[in-house]
Amino acid sequence: MESANETVTTSSTLEASRGNIRLADWFFRSKTASVLWLAARLWLGYGWVNAGYQKLWGSEKAAFWNGGGVGVKGFATAGVAGSTAGKGAGASYGWWAGFLHSFVIPNASWIAKLVTVSELAIGVLLILGLFTGAAAVAGLALNLVYMFTGSAGVNPAYGIVAVFLILAWRNAGYLGADRFALPRVRDLFHRHTPVKGTEAPRPAKVAPAH
Numbered sequence: 001m002e003s004a005n006e007t008v009t010t011s012s013t014l015e016a017s018r019g020n021i022r023l024a025d026w027f028f029r030s031k032t033a034s035v036l037w038l039a040a041r042l043w044l045g046y047g048w049v050n051a052g053y054q055k056l057w058g059s060e061k062a063a064f065w066n067g068g069g070v071g072v073k074g075f076a077t078a079g080v081a082g083s084t085a086g087k088g089a090g091a092s093y094g095w096w097a098g099f100l101h102s103f104v105i106p107n108a109s110w111i112a113k114l115v116t117v118s119e120l121a122i123g124v125l126l127i128l129g130l131f132t133g134a135a136a137v138a139g140l141a142l143n144l145v146y147m148f149t150g151s152a153g154v155n156p157a158y159g160i161v162a163v164f165l166i167l168a169w170r171n172a173g174y175l176g177a178d179r180f181a182l183p184r185v186r187d188l189f190h191r192h193t194p195v196k197g198t199e200a201p202r203p204a205k206v207a208p209a210h
Contacts, residue, residue: 028168037165037172041126044161047154048139049123055116064116069108072115076100076108079149090150100149118142126165129176133169136162 027033055064055071063071082090083097091097104111118138125135140162143155165172170182 028171030171031174033168034171034174037168038129038175040161040165041129041132041172041176044136044139044158044165045123045126047123047158048119048126052116052118052120052123055112056120064112067112069110069112072112073105073108075149075151076104080105082150091148092150093148096148115142129173129178130181132173132176132178133166136165136169136172140166 027036054060060071063074077100079091080097080101083092083094084090091100119142122135122139122142125131126139140159143159143162146153146155147159170178173179173182
């Protein structure tokens, strides 16, 4: 009787695992699900493009692009101050506060321009669906930088969507430029000719019997 119960339990577990596999397969491989990833891409891409636009041409231009890094310096300084005050409003880790103090603040001018261009590039790539996985990784890295410094805002939501886009990287860009770019990149790095010394030895010719 116990053996029969164990068989039923094992069968149920296998069915559940197969159901989970089928669901994950649908999300990350189904062309129907690529419509969902398109919506996620456009939403996240617009957010990044808008953030970069505001720093280059919009309301934050004076603090980022034309201000010698005033925006980055103020952001990093607030992170360091919050960390030393121990109020939980700044950098949560001492090593990160040290990085902000010793590297980010002295180099705020070019870092501000790098952040601006990066945000614009990430947004454009996500909207086009070009190298979607790489763009999502770059966006997630910026989200982590902002959160480590003590800023929440939209960063947790952006980070969650970015993780899913990374997991579905090929399918996420199927309704976009990745549908054509990724096969070309694959072919570019694919060896069309065998490397010398790697060919399998040919069998020796056997003389016909007389």
